[in-house]
Amino acid sequence: KAGVTQTPRYLIKTRGQQVTLSCSPISGHRSVSWYQQTPGQGLQFLFEYFSETQRNKGNFPGRFSGRQFSNSRSEMNVSTLELGDSALYLCASSLEWVSRATNEKLFFGSGTQLSVL
Amino acid sequence: QKEVEQNSGPLSVPEGAIASLNCTYSDRGSQSFFWYRQYSGKSPELIMFIYSNGDKEDGRFTAQLNKASQYVSLLIRDSQPSDSATYLCAVILAGGTSYGKLTFGQGTILTVHP
Numbered sequence: 001k002a003g004v005t006q007t008p009r010y011l012i013k014t015r016g017q018q019v020t021l022s023c024s025p026i027s028g029h030r031s032v033s034w035y036q037q038t039p040g041q042g043l044q045f046l047f048e049y050f051s052e053t054q055r056n057k058g059n060f061p062g063r064f065s066g067r068q069f070s071n072s073r074s075e076m077n078v079s080t081l082e083l084g085d086s087a088l089y090l091c092a093s094s095l096e097w098v099s100r101a102t103n104e105k106l107f108f109g110s111g112t113q114l115s116v117l
Numbered sequence: 118q119k120e121v122e123q124n125s126g127p128l129s130v131p132e133g134a135i136a137s138l139n140c141t142y143s144d145r146g147s148q149s150f151f152w153y154r155q156y157s158g159k160s161p162e163l164i165m166f167i168y169s170n171g172d173k174e175d176g177r178f179t180a181q182l183n184k185a186s187q188y189v190s191l192l193i194r195d196s197q198p199s200d201s202a203t204y205l206c207a208v209i210l211a212g213g214t215s216y217g218k219l220t221f222g223q224g225t226i227l228t229v230h231p
Contacts, residue, residue, distance in 0.1 A: 033219065043161070043205065043221040056217050090160055092219075098209060099217020103149050103168055106219055108160040 002027065004093050004109035012115045018079040021112045025072050025093030031055075032074035033098065033106060034066060037088040046089075049074050050097040078114075086116045118143050120215060121208050123222035130229055136193040138225050140206030143187070149209040150182055150189045155224065156202045165191060196229040203227070 005024040013019050025032050034046040045058035049068035066076040072093075078085055092106035123140050130136045138152075149168055153161035167173045167180040167189065179192040189208075193200055203224040210220050 035221075042223045045218045045220065048218075058218065098219055103166070104209075105151070105163055105166055107163065108153075110160050 004107055006091050006109035006112050010113050013081050014117050015081055017081050021076045021089055023074045023091030029093035029095055030072050031094045031097050033092045034076050035090045048098055055097050081116045083116050088113050120220050121206055121222040123206050123225050125223050127226040127228055130196050132229055132231050134196050136196045136227055138191040138204050140189045140222055141187055142208045144210045144212045146211035147208045151207040152191045153205040154202045161205055198229050198231055201228050
């Protein structure tokens with residue numbers, strides 16, 4: 001069974017640009033969560049999508065947005081990039097909506113390493 | 118107070134020893150607790166999940182949960198150099214604005230030396 005797939009693996013952008021990251025969950029998983037990982041802040045929750053609807057959101061500015069398609073694939077968009085957005089962006093999938101089924105296990109993709117110059 | 122706290126380490130143990138990793142959480146209503154292992158340059162990998170008070174064993178790994186003390190730990194028996202990684206404690210929070218979010222601690226760096 002294929003795992004969580006994230007593309008691209010690496011991205012280099014300049015300040016002010018926007019970027020779109022893609023995530024394909026494990027087959028049969030309906031929920032996709034996004035995390036930002038930096039050395040200083042660790043893993044920070046961005047948002048969770050289930051059945052094409054955002055179900056939960058972390059404390060990030062509105063420049064960070066996402067969506068989920070009917071096949072459960074998800075995209076994350078960051079507009080007007082800032083230097084501080086340089087990070088590893090991780091996507092994780094689970095069978096069900098995390099906050100509705102409190103024993104849901106999340107499985108992570110390999111991540112997209114974003115560098116903003 | 119951070120919602121999920123871990124000692125960042127590094128924790129260094131000799132091969133064959135027991136490594137003990139600790140985690141505390143602030144939300145008393147939390148019910149689900151996870152341990153992830155992350156090798157350098159890789160993504161987090163789920164190694165243990167615990168839901169009830171007490172111990173849960175899986176091979177060389179034992180997770181211990183004490184909800185009254187808001188404390189969860191991971192024991193690694195017969196530690197191997199291949200266990201050297203960052204271990205992340207994660208909790209699905211049950212209260213306030215963090216409800217339903219899988220929230221991670223900063224991670225503990227474990228080094229097992231031969």
